[in-house]
Amino acid sequence: MALKFPNSMDDCIYFTNRTLENNTGKAIAWVYRKPCPKCKKTTMGKPVVKGKVKMRAEEYVCSGCGFTEQKIEHEESLNVEIQYTCPKRGNSDEATTQYKRKSWQGVPAYVFECSKCHEKLGLTKKMKAAKKKKVADEDAESDEA
Numbered sequence: 001m002a003l004k005f006p007n008s009m010d011d012c013i014y015f016t017n018r019t020l021e022n023n024t025g026k027a028i029a030w031v032y033r034k035p036c037p038k039c040k041k042t043t044m045g046k047p048v049v050k051g052k053v054k055m056r057a058e059e060y061v062c063s064g065c066g067f068t069e070q071k072i073e074h075e076e077s078l079n080v081e082i083q084y085t086c087p088k089r090g091n092s093d094e095a096t097t098q099y100k101r102k103s104w105q106g107v108p109a110y111v112f113e114c115s116k117c118h119e120k121l122g123l124t125k126k127m128k129a130a131k132k133k134k135v136a137d138e139d140a141e142s143d144e145a
């Protein structure tokens with residue numbers, strides 16, 4: 001398995017670069033924009049109104065043909081791609097997991113497994129960012145770049 005590191009943040013609907021468990025591990029993770037299943041010409045994203053991306057929108061649209069998908073359905077059809085260094089033994093590898101938060105150590109996270117020690121690792125929301133932007137906590141994800 002060889003993941004392709006994104007060329008540009010614009011290619012992604014999610015991107016994060018962070019440490020895991022007290023700085024002993026680290027992870028870079030991203031979710032590529034989904035190619036429009038209808039026109040197949042461009043990729044989908046949050047709707048843009050007057051030049052501004054509506055981060056809180058409950059749907060994703062194709063800028064080419066206008067095809068719309070509900071947020072949850074859309075996101076759950078995508079994968080998070082992860083390059084990580086495991087906090088346990090320092091194993092570095094790649095993983096993919098569904099773009100859907102699951103319960104991990106009592107908090108919602110994108111959960112993946114270390115290929116070597118099979119430890120379950122999780123990418124949680126960045127709490128600081130979420131607190132700072134209480135009104136738009138979903139936005140915090142996109143600001144993590």
Ligand SMILES: [Zn+2]
Pocket residue numbers: 036037038039040041042062063064065066067
């Ligand atoms: Zn389209």
Ligand SMILES: [Zn+2]
Pocket residue numbers: 086087088089090091114115116117118119
């Ligand atoms: Zn490990």
